[in-house]
Amino acid sequence: xxRILSVPEVCIGCGLCRVWCKVExxxxxxxxxxxxxxxxxxxxxVELEEEGCQSFAAMCRHCDEPLxxxxxxxxxxxxxxxxxxxxxxxxxxxxxxTCILMCPNGAIKIDSRDGKTALKCDLCLERGxxxxxxxxxxxxxxxEDEADAN
Amino acid sequence: xLIDRFDYLIIGNSTAAIGAIEAIRSKDTDGRIGVVAHExxxxxxxxxxxxxxxxxxxxxxxxxxxxxxYDRYNIERIFGRQVNGISTDDNAVILEDxxxxxxxxxxxxxxxxxxxxNVPGVDxxxxxxxxxxxxxxxxxxxxAHARRAVVVGAGLTGLKTAEALVELGQEVTVVxxxxxxxxxxxxxxxxxxxxxxxxxxxxxxxxxxxxxxIDGADDTNDVASAVLSTGERIACDSLFVTIGIRPRxxxxxxxDIRVGRGILVDxxxxxxxxxxxxxxxxxxxxxxxxxSSRVLPILPNAYIGGxxxxxxxxxxxxxxxxxxxxxxxxFFGYPVMSAxxxxxxxxxxxxxxxxxxxxxxxxxxxxxxxxxxxxxxxxVNRAGIITGLMRAGVNVDGSEQKLLExxxxxxxxxxxxxxxxxxxxxxxxx
Numbered sequence: 001x002x003r004i005l006s007v008p009e010v011c012i013g014c015g016l017c018r019v020w021c022k023v024e025x026x027x028x029x030x031x032x033x034x035x036x037x038x039x040x041x042x043x044x045x046v047e048l049e050e051e052g053c054q055s056f057a058a059m060c061r062h063c064d065e066p067l068x069x070x071x072x073x074x075x076x077x078x079x080x081x082x083x084x085x086x087x088x089x090x091x092x093x094x095x096x097x098t099c100i101l102m103c104p105n106g107a108i109k110i111d112s113r114d115g116k117t118a119l120k121c122d123l124c125l126e127r128g129x130x131x132x133x134x135x136x137x138x139x140x141x142x143x144e145d146e147a148d149a150n
Numbered sequence: 151x152l153i154d155r156f157d158y159l160i161i162g163n164s165t166a167a168i169g170a171i172e173a174i175r176s177k178d179t180d181g182r183i184g185v186v187a188h189e190x191x192x193x194x195x196x197x198x199x200x201x202x203x204x205x206x207x208x209x210x211x212x213x214x215x216x217x218x219x220y221d222r223y224n225i226e227r228i229f230g231r232q233v234n235g236i237s238t239d240d241n242a243v244i245l246e247d248x249x250x251x252x253x254x255x256x257x258x259x260x261x262x263x264x265x266x267x268n269v270p271g272v273d274x275x276x277x278x279x280x281x282x283x284x285x286x287x288x289x290x291x292x293x294a295h296a297r298r299a300v301v302v303g304a305g306l307t308g309l310k311t312a313e314a315l316v317e318l319g320q321e322v323t324v325v326x327x328x329x330x331x332x333x334x335x336x337x338x339x340x341x342x343x344x345x346x347x348x349x350x351x352x353x354x355x356x357x358x359x360x361x362x363x364i365d366g367a368d369d370t371n372d373v374a375s376a377v378l379s380t381g382e383r384i385a386c387d388s389l390f391v392t393i394g395i396r397p398r399x400x401x402x403x404x405x406d407i408r409v410g411r412g413i414l415v416d417x418x419x420x421x422x423x424x425x426x427x428x429x430x431x432x433x434x435x436x437x438x439x440x441x442s443s444r445v446l447p448i449l450p451n452a453y454i455g456g457x458x459x460x461x462x463x464x465x466x467x468x469x470x471x472x473x474x475x476x477x478x479x480x481f482f483g484y485p486v487m488s489a490x491x492x493x494x495x496x497x498x499x500x501x502x503x504x505x506x507x508x509x510x511x512x513x514x515x516x517x518x519x520x521x522x523x524x525x526x527x528x529x530v531n532r533a534g535i536i537t538g539l540m541r542a543g544v545n546v547d548g549s550e551q552k553l554l555e556x557x558x559x560x561x562x563x564x565x566x567x568x569x570x571x572x573x574x575x576x577x578x579x580x
Contacts, residue, residue, distance in 0.1 A: 047532075047559070047560075049559045049560050049561035050561065051559075051561045051562065054561060055561075056561070058559075058560050061571070067450075067454075067472070067534075068534075070169070070450060070453045070454050070457065071449070071450035071453070071476070073195055073197045073198070073449045073450075074195045074197075074198055074214070075195060075213065075214045075215055075216075081176075091211075092211060094198070094201060094206070094207065095480060095483075096197070096478055096479055096480060097478045097480065097485050097487065097530055097533075098449070098450060098476075098478040099534075100478065100487075100530055100531065100532070100533055100534055101476055101477075101478040101487050101489070101530070101533050101534050101537055102450060102476065102534055102537070103534035103538075104534055104535065104537065104538025104541065104542075104571065105534070105535070105538070105560060105571050106531075106532035106533075106534055106535040106559070106560065108534070109531050109532070110485075110530075110531060115483075
């Protein structure tokens with residue numbers, strides 16, 4: 001099951017996961033250009049949770065019982081029966097935000113790039129490997145398959 | 151005459167039926183599944199029909215599941231047939247022509263039918279319901295030659311219909327009997343905000359009034375005006391009746407399946423007959439916040455109820471624990487969410503905390519330390535964390551300020567809940 005695991009014990013709260021998530025979801029996919037003033041809005045699917053010296057990154061769990069999929073009124077949100085990946089078809093999302101109301105982990109947001117469709121962790125499928133995991137400086141994020149192997 | 155027999159027979163082809171099919175097929179790839187429906191349509195999303203009417207969503211995008219759904223799930227379709235009764239003694243559904251279809255397990259997911267108005271003129275051409283794809287198609291055709299619409303009923307369907315009509319360039323008046331809009335979904339403050347949003351976008355909203363008759367034109371029978379209880383007359387060339395739906399329980403008339411307002415089911419979505427289940431808008435099912443059963447016609451609960459029924463039908467014991475009220479909708483881009491006892495005001499048993507800043511509003515209802523109701527308008531990101539707290543019954547005493555500031559995150563959850571959320575694939579809600 002490809003899902004990103006968070007390890008609160010070693011998370012230093014640097015927020016690079018959000019930075020790299022935003023790079024990946026920018027139009028240019030380049031860290032030098034993505035945040036320039038005047039660059040198109042980008043978006044992060046990962047939230048950094050902090051309280052005192054505790055912190056961890058939170059994103060979609062690709063739940064076994066995905067309430068976002070069950071609540072989706074159009075059928076845009078689906079869980080692939082083969083891979084288990086939960087994803088949203090942006091061409092069919094109408095922005096009713098029922099998925100946001102259903103997700104107990106707060107892992108779905110209004111996509112700040114268009115303001116009209118749902119945004120969630122897509123595991124960087126287009127990129128091949130989750131950028132937040134690759135760039136976490138302290139191994140506080142792992143891809144579950146890789147964690148299983150260790 | 152028995153024309154066929156299925157291991158699983160489902161009456162209905164909408165959300166609850168799909169939830170059941172997907173659950174059954176995840177456990178049983180061989181059993182024969184039949185679906186009987188009075189509509190001919192491929193399964194479609196009912197909330198999308200107003201989007202179809204306005205042209206925002208084309209007809210080929212209104213489907214709820216992909217085109218190959220029935221083939222992929224190996225479903226046999228018996229469409230365009232009306233169910234007239236159920237004989238639980240010989241495990242058969244009786245169709246309108248008297249033919250019978252046998253079943254091993256039956257799911258009744260026939261939904262609801264729109265409630266009509268008992269006023270003169272309700273059968274005039276130009277008067278529409280907003281319940282089926284066919285309703286939306288006929289209305290869309292009619293509206294090409296219309297310009298002024300009256301929508302009766304300011305519930306979710308009524309207001310979404312009004313929005314669609316505005317987008318089509320119609321002049322729209324909404325007429326609601328209750329003193330405010332969305333009376334079953336929101337409290338007074340949130341209702342007023344939504345009303346302002348509608349008015350700002352050009353919808354005329356009249357509350358506390360009724361339509362007493364629908365008059366026709368002099369030369370044709372077509373709708374030409376609506377007469378109100380105030381004596382006022384609103385000229386219109388289309389009128390939409392969106393005052394609610396009622397469970398289609400008449401299909402179990404004459405059987406020994408127990409009904410209240412809907413078909414009565416237990417926490418397994420099972421009726422009083424062991425191999426007969428019900429789910430969706432037709433069922434009267436358990437609401438954990440209310441602590442009792444009720445008819446609650448909302449889409450997420452239809453899917454989840456259908457799923458729970460399907461799992462039990464296939465022998466995997468599951469409980470319907472998620473039957474609380476949840477509504478999320480946006481009007482002209484303004485998002486509104488509510489859950490549980492959203493309209494509850496402060497009393498001896500309920501504590502209410504709320505904050506309003508401009509067009510943003512948050513309200514939480516707390517009973518014995520637990521959240522039992524919420525409304526979030528304007529800023530809705532991460533609102534699911536709050537419904538998650540409601541569903542898990544987490545104590546929120548002391549967290550009121552964080553809730554109101556929108557700063558309540560996963561990190562504020564109790565350690566055991568957090569571990570389950572962060573480390574696992576989500577809890578097993580069933």
